[in-house]
Structures are given as C-alpha cells and as structure tokens.
Amino acid sequence: MTDPLYELYYWPGIQGRGEFVRLSLEEAGARYIDVVRQPEKEGGGVKAMMKLMQDARPVQPFAPPFLKFGELVIAQTANILLFLAPRLHLVPDDEASRLLANQVQLTLSDFVLEAHDVHHPIASSLYYEDQKTESLRRAPLFLEERIPKFLGYFERTIANNSSGSGVHLLGAGLTYVDLSMFQVMSGLTYAFPRAMARLAPKIPHLEALVEHVAKRPRIAAYLASSRRIPFNKQGIFRHYAELDAEPA
C-alpha cells in the first residue's frame, strides 16, 4: 500500500505559517508535495494555489496555508495540524491529549501573530517602512512584556510536565507542538537575537527543547536541506535591528 500523499499549499519564498506544517510532515517522514514550489507546468506555482482557493468546496480557505488530502481541502495552521498529527503519530491517541495539544498550538498561533504585528501594527497591506514609527513603539513592549509572558508560560508548561524529560510540552514523547515551539523559538532568535540572549537564562527547558528537536535525525536533515527556506524579511519573523534595541 502506498503512503497517503499530502499536498501543502503555501506562499513560496517564506517559512511563514506553512513551516509549522512542513516540520510535522518532515519529522514523520510523510509523503508530501510543497505544491507552490513545484514548476507551473507540473501543476505548481502560485496560480495553482489561487485556483484551488477559489474552487475548494464546501468551504474555501480564507488564506494559505491549506492542505489537500484526497478531496478534502483544509485551512488554518492549527486545524491542519489537528488533522495531520494523529495520522503522523505526533500526538497521543486520547481526546484530552489532543485537546491540550491544540490548546498549546493555538496559544503559539496567538504569539506568532503578535510577533508578526510588531512589524505590521497598522495594516498588513502597508510596507513595514510605512508603519515603522508605530513599530518602534510596539517593539519594546513586545520584547519586555509579551515575549517574557509567553515564553515564561511555555517554560512552565514543560516544567509542569512530569513525564516529559524536561524537553517536551506534553506527555512523554515528541508531539507536533514541540516542533511548533522549536519553530517559534527559532523565529524569535532570528528576529530578536539581543532580546532572546537576555532571556536565555530564564528559559532552560525551552533551550533544551530547541536542542532536542534540532538534533532529531529527520529534522536535522530537513534543516540542512534546500527544502528549508531561510528566514528573511518577507516572513513572519523579521530581523530589523531597530526593533531589537536594548531596553532604555
């Protein structure tokens, strides 16, 4: 029997929210196509994505990423992972574990949106340069209030997990939310290296989680491959030195 085929649709050129899905697919060694990154003549490209967004029934995606699996087209990152994780064995089987994993994933989603809005506090339709004044006001509050609050919460979640060896958010083994947490830590470290260096001593469990995930053989191979798009200034996590200033 052939492995099921997952088709991921997401903007090319950025990790973005698609990366949370990619990490789970890669860790599981799943058979998948990153459709938009395939040549247009082979059914890839942004056009194919826009067409499926239009044509999907019964419900269109509001925005990428979305996943096609057979006839099913599902959107919203946390929802895609809710669907995928049991199939990829990246979450325990019981309902309570799945709900708690989804809860943590949604909390990560909230955090990711706040991180994005540091460089886009006024509108996603405007360039950063056109809302830089507001970004410069938002950034220190994000660094001094929100990052410590969110990362303190995730640090505590690992510490409270009596069965997780200090490197897992939930339960005894790896789940998809560990992979998502790795991605958020990586993104924050790229975008705000100075703030993250200041915070590092307070989040030993998160540092250990990052190290653990990065060393998993399939993740290590993925990160070293051309499938991993580098962080850049079009993505969610962006490094602008002026937004990562030392506190006054």
Next chain:
Amino acid sequence: MTDPLYELYYWPGIQGRGEFVRLSLEEAGARYIDVVRQPEKEGGGVKAMMKLMQDARPVQPFAPPFLKFGELVIAQTANILLFLAPRLHLVPDDEASRLLANQVQLTLSDFVLEAHDVHHPIASSLYYEDQKTESLRRAPLFLEERIPKFLGYFERTIANNSSGSGVHLLGAGLTYVDLSMFQVMSGLTYAFPRAMARLAPKIPHLEALVEHVAKRPRIAAYLASSRRIPFNKQGIFRHYAELDAEPA
C-alpha cells in the same frame, strides 16, 4: 441521569471571547455555570479563576476563557468549542465537517483579534487613550480593507453552501459557527454602525443568518436575559465614534 455540568471561566463584565462559548451552551440548553459571575463565597469570582489557572494540570490555560469539565480544564475559545460542539449537537458527526467548522471558527478568531487591535494596535497593556493616534490610523484600513474582505468571505461561504438555506455557513442545519458568526456581526454592528450600514447591501446572507439566529427561541431568551452582558467599552468590540468615520 443528570446532564453533564460545564463550568465556564471568563472575565466578568464583558462578553469577550467567553461569549462564543456562552452562545453555544445557551442554544443547546446545556447545564453550565458562569463561575466568575457567581459570588465568591459560593466559589465564584475572579480569584477562583486565577487559582484554577495556576492549578490546572497537565497544562495551564494561558488566558481565559477556559472550561472545566470533570477533571479536564481546556482553554482557547476555538478549542473549547471543538470539544463542546459534538456534545451539544452543534456540529455534524463526520470528521470533515468538524474540521471545516473549526477552520471557520479559527478564521472568525483571527477576525476578532483584528477587530480588537483596532483600538489596541500598540499593546494590550496600554489604554486606548494612550494609543489613539495609532488607532486612528488603523481604523480606516480595517473598515475599508479588512471588514469587506472577511465578511465577503463569510458571505460567499454561506452562498456556496448548497444545503444551508442561505442562512448557514456549513451543512443543512445550525452549527456553532453560525452562532459565532452572529456574535461577530453583532459586535461589529455595535462598534462600527456606520461602516456596517454601508456594507449591509453586500452581505444579504449574513444579514439573514443574524436574523435567523436571533429568532431561535433559546438565543432570543438568552439575549433578553441578564445573562447577556451588554456590549461596552471594556470588551473586544468597542464603539468609539472617531474610529467609525465615513471614508474620506
């Protein structure tokens, strides 16, 4: 056999994100306690909420709302509804329907956060008055770009739903996402009455959905009761006339 008892924890005095949970519980006629609104001496009040947030295991909620059901404490609005809806018969039984409902609910959550950030573009820790300059810049973009984009999407979703009589987002009958959509429409109409009046001719299905939901007997009774907290300037949807100006 006694009906199961659901305990909802949320900030008192505002509808906020708790209202999405309340509407589903009310429509289903479920047995529930709005814990924080009970007297402290009966185990209510904000203190009880803060204590459970600390004590909840294996995973603490990051923020209200959260729901206690037996030993399970689950947070994140969409996640609570994912858990509740099958039990309250507010979503069809099949996996695809549940995923699509969750997808729509998460898209509503994104929209709600954007609506909130209109009056809080810089930080949730600052008063509106201290970020009014930035709000005045964000509001017209929200009204002219984001509301039409989101509501256009939901309008299309109803129109594309061939089995929904023009008043349901998904399938042939009421689901929890219809109730959530009602809440978002109500909130927007409270906060931005002028913008919503301009848009009304373009969203007949959404207008019909609102009317349909408001007339459902249990919802009508709830809306007329003291359990329904009025919209106000502490909630997510806030009416500041200066943020609802006519376009230039």
